[in-house]
Amino acid sequence: MNNRGKQTQTYFPVSYSTLSDTALRKFIGMTYGLNDITEFRYLLRGMNDTYLMKTTKVNYVFRVYRADRRSEYSEVAFEIELLTYLDGKGIPVSLPIADQSGNFIQTLNALEGNRFGVLFSFVEGTERSIDDEEISHLFGKSVADIHTKTDGFQSEFTRQPLDLAYLIHQSFVSIEPYMNHRSVDFEWLRTFAKQLEERLLEFPLEELDWGICHGDLHGNTNVSFKEDMSYTHYDFDLCGFGWRAYDIAEFRLAREVRLRHDPDKLERLWNAFIEGYQSVRSLSEKDLQAVPMFVGIRQLWLMGLCLGDSHIHGSIDFDDDFISEKLDFFKNLQV
Structure with a gap:
């Protein structure tokens, strides 16, 4: 029977639509x-x-x-x-x-x-790569300013906290289906994540600085600079209450990925960022010691984000090579 002429009011389910x-x-x-x-x-x-x-x-x-x-x-x-x-x-x-x-x-x-x-x-100015010490220092100051001036922020609205349940455990829900064919690697990754969590719990966590985080302070986008070096922050879609060491770890992670073949420059930019930050707000030794663990956790979260979104953006960029690249990063991470 030919049904081509039939009309129906039932739409096929969609995961994501592009609005007109x-x-x-x-x-x-x-x-x-x-x-x-x-x-x-x-x-x-x-x-x-x-x-x-x-x-x-x-x-x-x-x-x-x-x-x-x-x-x-x-x-x-x-x-x-x-x-x-x-x-x-x-x-x-x-x-x-x-x-x-x-x-x-x-x-x-x-x-x-x-x-x-x-x-x-609309944010005036331009995005610029934070790849010299002067702008890294300025960016560090701007991040510390956000953290300092939100210490008193409270909201009646609920928002997912940037805690370990969200950053680690929920990430594995997204990762596992894409690593069923690599069970040995998946178990290694699970053990690695557990070790990161155990290391953090040794601090203990309640002694780390907790408060509002931007959630995406990589310094490549999400901040725009004018010629006079004044700036504007934007895209707080990942904001929430979390550990400030996690918030600044994203800046470190972005530099580690881009400058893995230039460790001297990596450390210069990181030190300039921290010096700028601490000129506005102090970081405890424990917060600084927690950064490498949060670098690993942030990368794990990003891995879960990419794999979990592959049904929307397509899976071609998130194949075995992508998984292997992330595993290599974790295996070379100094924590």
Whole structure:
């Protein structure tokens, strides 16, 4: 029987959908009262979707959060509240923009479920690689400023803490299905992660600096510099309460990956970053000693993130070579 002519109201399930930029442009224009939009284009697919919007006077960025990552309103509201708090403390950040009704968060009914959207101020300046000691020192100071001025931050909204359950245990849920054919390597990785966790528990953890973390301070993006070296932080999508040693470990990890063949430069940039940080906020010896463990944990989390997202971004870049590269990193990590 030929069913080609039949119509059905049942949609095939989707993991991720790309919203129409034409429809978004119209929605934002109406919701925010912006009738002078000159350009609206899809800019970046990552852990969320980012759109660049230009008007005759001001530019904006519109972010659409993924339904599988930010399924609860409170998770996005936490970030919005934190950004407003940071602005009040004098930290330069990309700010959320309220619509005509005073709402910061839009709920968009996509095929995979509700997705939240937020309009942000556009960050002037340019991203630049933090690859010299002067800018590493400045970046360290800026990170310490965030940590210091958020010590008093509290929120009524719930947000996943950056704890070991999230960073290690949940990561293995994403990693394991992609290593079923490499059981020996998987067991080695599990043992390695357990050793990292045991090392951290020796400190003990409650003696490490805990508070608001940006969550993605690699220093390659997420901060924009002007010619006078003034800067603005953005993309706090991974923020939350966590250990500050974990937050700064991402800067160290990014340098270790890029400068693995130039260890002298790696240490110069790291030392400049720490000197800049400690000129604003002190780090205990235990926090500094915990950084190498958090470097490994951050890399483990990134591995889980990439493998877990392969159904969205495609698995071609996250094959056996990818897994082997991560294992080599762990085996050469000095902890």
